Amino acid sequence: MHEHDVLIIGAGGAGLRAAIEALAQGVRVGVVCKSLLGKAHTVMAEGGIAAAMANVDQSDDWRTHFRDTMRGGKFLNNWRMAQLHAQEAPERVRELEQWGALFDRTENGDILQRAFGGHTFKRLCHVGDRTGLEMIRTLQDRGVHLGIDVYMECTITRLLKDGDRIAGAFGYWREQGRFVVFKAKSVIICTGGIGKAWKITSNSWEYTGDGMALAYDAGADLMDMEFVQFHPTGMVWPPGVQGILVTEAVRGEGGVLRNKDGERFMERYDPKKLELSTRDVVARSIYTEVREGRGTEHGGAFLDISHKPAEYVKRKLPSMYHQFLELADVDITKGPMEVGPTCHYMMGGIRVDAETAQTSIPGLFAAGEAAVGLHGANRLGGNSLSDLLVFGRRAGLAAAEHAKRSEMPAIDSSQIEEAAQQMLAPFERPDGDSPYAIHDDLQGVMQSLVGIFRDEEDLRQALSKLDELRARAARVRVEGSRLFNPGWHLAWDLHSMLTVAEAVTRSALKRRESRGAHSRIDYPGLDDAWGKKHNVVVKKAGAMTLVETPVLEMPDDLKQLLAEDSGAK
Amino acid sequence: MAEGSFADATLRVFRGDKEGGAPADYQVPLVPGMVVLDALHWVQSHQAPDLAVRWNCKAGKCGSCSAEVNGRPRLTCKTRMDALPLNEPITIFPMKAFPVIKDLVTDVSWNFRVNQKIPPFQPRPDTVWKMDQRDVDRVQEFRKCIECFLCQDVCHVLRDHGKQEQFGGPRFFVRTASLEMHPLDGASRARLLKEELGIGLCNITKCCTEVCPEDIHITDNAIIPLKERVVDEFYDPLLMLVRKIRGAKKV
Numbered sequence: 122m123h124e125h126d127v128l129i130i131g132a133g134g135a136g137l138r139a140a141i142e143a144l145a146q147g148v149r150v151g152v153v154c155k156s157l158l159g160k161a162h163t164v165m166a167e168g169g170i171a172a173a174m175a176n177v178d179q180s181d182d183w184r185t186h187f188r189d190t191m192r193g194g195k196f197l198n199n200w201r202m203a204q205l206h207a208q209e210a211p212e213r214v215r216e217l218e219q220w221g222a223l224f225d226r227t228e229n230g231d232i233l234q235r236a237f238g239g240h241t242f243k244r245l246c247h248v249g250d251r252t253g254l255e256m257i258r259t260l261q262d263r264g265v266h267l268g269i270d271v272y273m274e275c276t277i278t279r280l281l282k283d284g285d286r287i288a289g290a291f292g293y294w295r296e297q298g299r300f301v302v303f304k305a306k307s308v309i310i311c312t313g314g315i316g317k318a319w320k321i322t323s324n325s326w327e328y329t330g331d332g333m334a335l336a337y338d339a340g341a342d343l344m345d346m347e348f349v350q351f352h353p354t355g356m357v358w359p360p361g362v363q364g365i366l367v368t369e370a371v372r373g374e375g376g377v378l379r380n381k382d383g384e385r386f387m388e389r390y391d392p393k394k395l396e397l398s399t400r401d402v403v404a405r406s407i408y409t410e411v412r413e414g415r416g417t418e419h420g421g422a423f424l425d426i427s428h429k430p431a432e433y434v435k436r437k438l439p440s441m442y443h444q445f446l447e448l449a450d451v452d453i454t455k456g457p458m459e460v461g462p463t464c465h466y467m468m469g470g471i472r473v474d475a476e477t478a479q480t481s482i483p484g485l486f487a488a489g490e491a492a493v494g495l496h497g498a499n500r501l502g503g504n505s506l507s508d509l510l511v512f513g514r515r516a517g518l519a520a521a522e523h524a525k526r527s528e529m530p531a532i533d534s535s536q537i538e539e540a541a542q543q544m545l546a547p548f549e550r551p552d553g554d555s556p557y558a559i560h561d562d563l564q565g566v567m568q569s570l571v572g573i574f575r576d577e578e579d580l581r582q583a584l585s586k587l588d589e590l591r592a593r594a595a596r597v598r599v600e601g602s603r604l605f606n607p608g609w610h611l612a613w614d615l616h617s618m619l620t621v622a623e624a625v626t627r628s629a630l631k632r633r634e635s636r637g638a639h640s641r642i643d644y645p646g647l648d649d650a651w652g653k654k655h656n657v658v659v660k661k662a663g664a665m666t667l668v669e670t671p672v673l674e675m676p677d678d679l680k681q682l683l684a685e686d687s688g689a690k
Numbered sequence: 691m692a693e694g695s696f697a698d699a700t701l702r703v704f705r706g707d708k709e710g711g712a713p714a715d716y717q718v719p720l721v722p723g724m725v726v727l728d729a730l731h732w733v734q735s736h737q738a739p740d741l742a743v744r745w746n747c748k749a750g751k752c753g754s755c756s757a758e759v760n761g762r763p764r765l766t767c768k769t770r771m772d773a774l775p776l777n778e779p780i781t782i783f784p785m786k787a788f789p790v791i792k793d794l795v796t797d798v799s800w801n802f803r804v805n806q807k808i809p810p811f812q813p814r815p816d817t818v819w820k821m822d823q824r825d826v827d828r829v830q831e832f833r834k835c836i837e838c839f840l841c842q843d844v845c846h847v848l849r850d851h852g853k854q855e856q857f858g859g860p861r862f863f864v865r866t867a868s869l870e871m872h873p874l875d876g877a878s879r880a881r882l883l884k885e886e887l888g889i890g891l892c893n894i895t896k897c898c899t900e901v902c903p904e905d906i907h908i909t910d911n912a913i914i915p916l917k918e919r920v921v922d923e924f925y926d927p928l929l930m931l932v933r934k935i936r937g938a939k940k941v
Contacts, residue, residue, distance in 0.1 A: 160752045221811030223826050230820030266810045325746040359723020365749045557735035601740030605792040608739030
């Protein structure tokens, strides 16, 4: 058993930033991660960190960033989170620089900022197209040298409680398969998203919705689960690379989208912002072009940056250049890429307090993609890295303060025994499905029935298929030993993926309108009544239950701000 | 590229743990654009569900899926099947320089311990946070490193001579270079390079540079300039004299 004041689950941007902040408060901090340190999904973030530093466009300030975020989220955002985020992001970026991060520079030697979809001004602080790597390496080295205890390749399968409050977590070491118990006064969930429940996704194997499922199973609320972001540009060919992200920075640097007839089709869908419209709009536009027969040979659209000088493309988009050359035999300085939507980001997640990131369970906090609120119905590119920094820090601070005023909780052994038994059961079954087959079928269901465009019939069918899959997952069988056994690991991840998949599908069925990333063919327009409420998913007597909750009322000065013109030239 | 090929490939994958093991053969149907990691996943889901493979992004960005393919250290997610000779089995073995845990998964924890020895970025006093892109470019090359540890795997000082206790390896020279050449850093890591990371043991055979999936010029741009710094700091006769006088003054 390991004991910490603050236990953080997940070592991406949010988890590491939380750890650094908690440690600065003088408490004992442990970080648990499923992979090796530095491999978390943050490493794949490409385009940049959105922060109104006004290094390039001097008219930018937090108010404009706030307004862009709220408009991009179709006003379903938690206004206070959007405000805090816009106000604090520049300081969080400066902090990264002071910890050794090296951003691209302006002529004056300041941090360079680039244009991105939905942002009025050039706002994304970046390092070519590998901003996430720079961020995670900086945080990782800072954290390690400050003295965080890191538990690598360890998966948490259950949160432990002492009465109503959090008490710790139970998990297993991936390497040896042994079980482990962490006791903690505060726990912060920073486990990221859920994309691995879909077939075509930009997400890594880790993105199985663990944190959301853990919180839900422990009694916390999930919210806005119908809002899943499909990034407009993933690779579509060859099949092996389908879904791999093509950064929005390609469009930010001037990339143009065309259909097979050579038409710049965004002129029809968003004549003002064109390729730099918000992600929900661009993804739907590409999807529609393909569905109406104007797609490319492999079912996508062309994205072309070859009109820019080759040296410029290689300098600003180096990993895109190599990715296409090595994996698809395409030289992007000479010809177009083929791209199509890919499941990318979860706007919904664990419901938290804006200031402290605390959930409805005392001592349980959540930050980053696992939490809900900042992005509303659609996230703007670049707002996720800043989200990790701003709310990672806030969660770390509040969790440390909570730990300081709390006694170490007690953990009764029955919870631990039950959790262990649950993990061992798949080894003991004489027959049953392979976890890989169930996962494959789950991805098929979510891809075809709970994708970019949804309707009542598909969603109902998805629910009944999810029921069948859950029954199969309850009888999943694992072969081999507990020593680094991916089949066994997946068998448990299925539980998390099925939980979040059901929450997404139920919420999508309930919201009878189209808003942001949630598009209902049978309810194509915005509905004002739905604009005033969220779907909340909660476990009641073992069953998934949906309740509605009103959108938080915004103070008048912020309402005034939203009514103003964008200030764009 | 052939469309919808029906050919098979044979993977010869090491199966075993720290007690020992042996390669096993698996037939895998080829798909256009398939990479070695795709083939390993196919084996996992159809033939060997407990085959241990470390991976994360499958996009060449995280550096998790390192292994030795046909004897060469590579990222399996960036190694195309159609770039390998398919008329003979493709051998896939774990990185040799690290202890095997199971199958293709090795214990790389030593690397994290080495990293902890390196003093972090220390801004000079009264730093003005302005930098020229040209100065940043030089360091950004080193910061492209995705910690796949292929350079550590191929380095003969570690791989053949097992000098893990005396030698930091190319990865940590790259990391130290990124700090030493940071335009605003004020610390010196020359003593660390000489005494703890054993940079003198490197005899610049450039094997590390050859395997780097990020094309970092490890030897030319990181190791050689660092070796020069160590020489300047410890063996420059003029500096030694200055230091002697300064040292005498302090006393």
